[in-house]
Every structure is written in structure tokens, then in C-alpha cells.
Amino acid sequence: MTTATSGDLTLPLLGGRHHFLLRRLHSLTGIVFGGYLVVHLIVNATLLQGVGSHNVFQTQVDKIHSLPFLIIVETLFIYLPILYHGIYGTWITFTAEPNVNRYPYGKNWFYFFQRVSAIVLIFFIAFHVLGMKGVFWSSKLAFDPEHATATTIRHINASWLTAFVIYPIGILASCYHTANGFWTAGITWGLTISAAGQKRWGYVCSGLFVFLLACGMLALYAAVRDAGSLNQLLPNLPRR
Numbered sequence: 270m271t272t273a274t275s276g277d278l279t280l281p282l283l284g285g286r287h288h289f290l291l292r293r294l295h296s297l298t299g300i301v302f303g304g305y306l307v308v309h310l311i312v313n314a315t316l317l318q319g320v321g322s323h324n325v326f327q328t329q330v331d332k333i334h335s336l337p338f339l340i341i342v343e344t345l346f347i348y349l350p351i352l353y354h355g356i357y358g359t360w361i362t363f364t365a366e367p368n369v370n371r372y373p374y375g376k377n378w379f380y381f382f383q384r385v386s387a388i389v390l391i392f393f394i395a396f397h398v399l400g401m402k403g404v405f406w407s408s409k410l411a412f413d414p415e416h417a418t419a420t421t422i423r424h425i426n427a428s429w430l431t432a433f434v435i436y437p438i439g440i441l442a443s444c445y446h447t448a449n450g451f452w453t454a455g456i457t458w459g460l461t462i463s464a465a466g467q468k469r470w471g472y473v474c475s476g477l478f479v480f481l482l483a484c485g486m487l488a489l490y491a492a493v494r495d496a497g498s499l500n501q502l503l504p505n506l507p508r509r
């Protein structure tokens with residue numbers, strides 16, 4: 270019997286004896302950001318309810334923006350976790366040893382796609398956040414909480430690339446990475462030890478993947494569907 274485990278290239282280089290703690294923090298920040306993503310996608314899915322007299326999406330955004338200490342809550346539970354998770358995750362990704370060509374088993378493919386989706390997410394999250402903040406490319410990407418529904422629709426429809434390439438790929442990567450990440454986190458924290466336990470948790474995470482993907486894609490569909498309403502929603506702002 271051998272007790273050998275696979276090499277972990279991050280061990281001697283990053284964190285040294287704090288390596289275990291840094292890994293756990295990477296997992297924890299992934300779970301925290303994953304929780305935020307679930308709420309974010311459910312709120313976005315209210316775009317499906319349309320731009321009529323009762324604008325449900327705007328109501329949700331107003332509720333979020335009326336929370337006390339919003340900037341502190343956002344910094345602690347959104348910006349810092351994803352920053353740490355992204356930086357440490359980039360290191361893990363580029364020191365990974367994918368072995369799908371030698372062992373083409375399901376779990377290895379999940380591991381491989383966890384890293385592929387991570388790389389996609391670095392670019393997607395940067396585009397999404399900087400675009401929404403109006404930092405680059407076009408002011409038509411900028412989000413204004415006072416005109417939440419209209420500026421979200423304008424953002425998505427800024428170009429065919431945003432609506433039909435960037436967002437479908439970004440949503441797919443986010444949903445896969447989160448659902449598969451929740452599955453591996455069960456192992457990281459010692460909650461799913463037996464094969465049966467991992468299988469059961471796998472069903473839950475697969476359900477989560479389908480649910481998140483449906484929320485994300487339906488919100489995207491609604492934004493494209495309602496592009497024609499921009500004239501009436503944003504009479505004084507640039508539309509394209």
C-alpha cells in the first residue's frame with residue numbers, strides 16, 4: 270500500500286507553513302462569493318417580470334441600495350472575498366497538473382473545467398464590474414441604480430457581442446464554477462467523506478447548477494426581449 274499523494278506545487282512557494290490556512294480561506298471566500306452569486310442571479314431573474322408599471326427589478330435594486338453600511342457590507346462580503354479568491358485561485362490554476370489526457374474520468378474533467386471556468390471568470394468579472402461602473406469601453410455599459418432596469422438592458426444590448434457571446438459564456442462559467450465549487454467544498458471541509466455522501470451532494474449541486482443557469486439565462490433573455498423599450502425608459506440618455 271502506498272500513502273503517496275499528488276504533488277502540491279503551491280506548498281513550498283506560497284504561504285509556507287500557513288499554506289493550510291490560505292487554502293481554507295480560498296475555499297471560504299469561494300463559498301461566501303457563491304452565496305452572493307445565488308442572490309445576485311435570483312434578483313436579476315426578476316427582469317423577466319418586465320418593464321411595466323410595477324418594475325420589480327428596480328424595487329429589488331432600491332431595497333439593496335437602501336441597506337445601511339452598504340459599502341462596508343459590499344467590501345467585506347463581495348470585493349475582498351473575490352479579490353483574494355481570484356488572486357490565490359490564479360496561482361492554483363497555473364500550478365495545477367491536469368491529467369485528463371492520462372485519466373479521462375469524469376472527476377478529472379470536473380477538475381479541469383473548474384480551472385478553465387476560473388480563467389474565463391477573471392476576464393468576465395473584470396469586464397462586468399468595470400463595465401457596470403462605467404470605467405471602460407463605452408459609457409453605455411454603465412449602470413445607474415436610479416434607472417436600474419433601463420441601464421441593465423442598455424448594458425446587455427450595448428453590442429451583439431455582450432448579449433450573445435460575453436454574457437452567455439460568463440453566466441455558464443459562473444454557474445458551473447459555483448456549483449462544482451460547492452461540491453468540492455464539501456470535501457475540503459470534511460462534510461462529504463463517503464462516496465455515497467459525495468454522490469448525494471452531487472445531486473444537490475447539479476440541481477443548483479440548473480437553477481442558477483436558468484436564473485442567469487432567463488435574465489439575459491428578458492434584457493434582450495425588452496431592448497425595444499429603451500426609448501421609453503431612457504428618453505434622455507444615450508441608448509447605443
Ligand code: HEM
Pocket residue numbers: 295296297298299300302303304306354355356358359360361362383384387388390391394443446447449450451453454455457458
Ligand atoms: C463567480 C465567481 C466565483 C465563485 C462563486 C467561486 C467559488 C468557488 C468555490 C465555492 C470553490 C470551491 C472551494 C473548495 O473546493 O473548497 C472554488 C474553487 C476554485 N476557484 Fe473559484 N469562485 C469564483 C471565481 C474564481 C476566480 C475568478 C478564480 C481565479 C482564477 C477562481 C479560482 C478557483 C480555483 C482554482 C478553484 C479550485 C481550488 C482547488 O481545487 O483547490 N475562482 N471557487
